[in-house]
Amino acid sequence: MLDALEKAMSKTISGSFPICRETEMVVERLVQGFRAERPDILIAPQGAGNSAGNLRSGSDVESAVPSFDARDDGTQDGAIDVSCAVEDDATAHKVRGAVAQCNASAEKVN
Template sequence: MPSTITAKFDTRREAEMAVERLVQEFQVERTDIFVTTDGDENSAGDETAGSDNAAAEPTTESRSDAALTGKITVSVDVQDDSSAANVRAALTEFGGSPQAS
């Protein structure tokens, strides 16, 4: 039965890792995956990650201009229970809490 599974992530990096797992390992079509912010504003999540954190040489300063205005939401359209189990596993692996809608 077709449904949509949604999960929210604290960082954009976690959301992107989940999307890549879905596409590369479970062959979910990118057209079935939707990435948005939890609110109306642009956001990189609730926490710094990746290039927003302090870096090694040659630059050691962390960035302070990340748009940390809310979680990142990933929604995935699924067609059957087997696909739904794979989607839930990938979303959970990277820190999301999947919910069906």
């Protein structure tokens, strides 16, 4: 009886990402590839403040185009966590794969 109850309960797959771009990639894969509903996906910084991740990337790094000045005003106050609620083991397996492919620095299943 307990096995049937555990299988009926949803699971939450979570991953921590060091840059915002990887966060965007995993969310895109979850929504478009696995048809995850947006309310089932939670995106939040690990810290109390806003963050674009641990590492500078994208518009926060020096541009290869000489006409643009380098920026140093990006907020790197910690990794970004993405969590997705799933209903079955098959989907959980796919979501874990997507999280790993998008370079999650940590992953957990609840």
